[in-house]
Amino acid sequence: MDYLALWVTLKLAVITTVILIILAAPLAYVLAYSRFPGKSFLEALIYLPMALPPTVIGFYLIMVMGPRGWIGSSWLALTGNSLLFTFVGIAIASIIYSIPFAVQPMKAAFQKIDRRLLENASVLGLSQSAAFIRVVIPNSIAGLVAAAVLVFLHSIGAFGILLMVGGSIPGVTKVASIAIYEAVETMNYRAAGLIALSFIPISYAFLLLMNKLNGDSENNASNHT
């Protein structure tokens, strides 16, 4: 079995999840509570990766992350290396690909919080950012974990976008989904089957976790009413 590909997949999914939760939380907070001109346009832009074919996102990422793209050229100037066909490159691609799956459940979780709690926080002297940390986050834990699970599962399943941005370099950019594809291409069904099988318990366990969290949050909601 291609353990290296599984390791790269796991590493990519964990990094994507951690970074996205940190980045998406304030973004979802702004979308949940603020009103500003162009908000719906920004929101649609954030959700765009969900509506586009992965190869289309991959194509545009190659354009901006390539040596002539603005991100790629800046990276080249900064590090002397290309961003394409690197782990950092596929991590960026994975983050962009999964943004909607982090923002949407977080926004929904934040919107569920009683606005009067935020008013009380402000009466008690808290700034918006302090209220976010001390009131919003602790009361949205189930939503945050659900977002993390969704992002993790979405990341381990990424294929087309990663192949376009990162290619298939063993130990660097060759993730499990690419390993399965290549094994099938070379008619090595046993190798493909083993990697494919390893996905099932992981995905199943995470879905069970998400169901449990949803159940817990529903119970909590009914306790508070």
Place this chain on the structure above:
Amino acid sequence: MLQTTLKKKLKFFDLDISFSCPEDKMLVLIGPSGGGKTTIIRMLAGLETPDEGKIVFHNQVWFDSTRHINLPTRKRGIGYVFQDYTLFPHLNLYKNAAFAAVDKKEVHFLFELFNIGHLRDRKPHMVSGGERQRCAICQALARRPQLLLLDEPLSALDVVTRRELRQELKNLKKKLSIPIIYVTHDINEAFFLADEILPVVDGKEDKDWMQRTYRRGPSSEKIHKATREPRLALVG
């Protein structure tokens, strides 16, 4: 001393009122529900913005429409007890009360004063409405507010708890040396607690409202609306 003039266009009427409240005094805003009392108290807290007017507290301007001053809620140093319990559900009662406490030791004292010391480790959903509201009062007082706002704090409680807490509030008032604004539609509560009473009907001061309500002689739509509300309270 709190001095205020507030104007705001609301859906069914225009709110237009001026009043002041000295130190050590409790001013009770009384009137029928939907008459603008809560809007007034929310404007004092900075949770709503008046269209026009001025709010001055101890020579500090909190709001002035002509000078475009609007001090944010968090900087007004107020205590606010909401009509329905707004304790933080993820924290136990002690942590709720200590949330913005200046001195955490005071929380123990307040819990003893309001007889909820034995419930300090319980979450808000595990205690009764009266106990939650007592904790909300502790939470508001623990931050040592310079102005205390109470928005119908007893309205969601049963009659017995309401009477107990009413007495506790009266005792508390003697210990505090800050202005207190208290909103209610319960005339008995107002008489029991108030140093001064300001009747508010449809966003304006209406000095005759209580007399008309007590007489229960509805001769206008306004009075009819007023008498509909506090029936339960009148027998308290």
